[in-house]
Amino acid sequence: MQTPSIKAKTRAALPRRTAIKYGLGMLVLGGLFGRTVAGSLADPKQEQEKEKEVMIDLFLPSGKIDKTVRLPRLVKSDADWRRQLSDISYQVARKAGTERPFTGKDWNNHQDGLYRCICCDTALFDSKTKFESGTGWPSFWQPISASNVNAESDSTFGMTRTAIACRLCDAHLGHVFDDGPKPTGLRYCMNSASMRFVARA
Template identity: 50%
Template sequence: MAVQKITRTEEEWRRLLTPEQYRILREHGTEPAFTGAYWNHKEPGIYRCAGCGLPLFSSEAKYDSGTGWPSFYAPIDPTHVETSDDYSLGMHRIEVHCAACGGHLGHVFPDGPPPTGLRYCINSAALVFEPADQAP
């Protein structure tokens, strides 16, 4: 099933997000390595989009990539993320976006562990964590 798209004005996004969330989700920013709230987070639960709450990643797919950003080998549902080509640093990378609100999450690389071989390298500020014991 397709994810329902969320559209807001930039002013609405600025009101809803912290300045750091806005910088990352709406302006395609990146937090420095080893500084985000979730890079070394190990609690079981779900990581949702900080912009719209869409469930993106499970702690079951999280692993320590050694990069300093939260890393996952797969999204909860492949329809919950979208990708696009990113040439912003003079090289080709694959940018990852929330499929609902379009927020920039991070990038995906082909150097992850089995079973997918992918590393979704995601900014902590783009995520909100929901502990397993609080899930509906």
């Protein structure tokens, strides 16, 4: 794990990336899942400009790093994502939604294991860095690897935040804040719907 570089890499990622632009048609979905949806994380031009290959770290079921590989960035049609994901996972991971606090399957999960991307299975977080934030969302003080996540500026809803996405498939995961515990001082506030928990083997 790269504890000293997490905060630096998160901050450094922001100037290099174009700020996210959303249309005027932001929707707030109540009802069944109570999530907010702000449309796609990037417009078509931004999608074309994104790197076609990415370097990510692969992890064994034990949580130990296996190897670093270069892979083609995973891109699927909207129809394919809809077929693959549940409605809540689609709205959160592919449309930058947010599940209601205290409703996700993992906010109160205390089992030992890894949290992987619901879309592409990339390892994102280790339960060893999970902590009780009191927010109602799974919270971690660092990702399992800084190479496996991206940070982008998010100015929706009149706030300036840092959105976190899976590097391999661009699935929206949540946001990172600077009010977390030591050793990083960061709080990665994630959505359960964007991840799947796998017990450590």
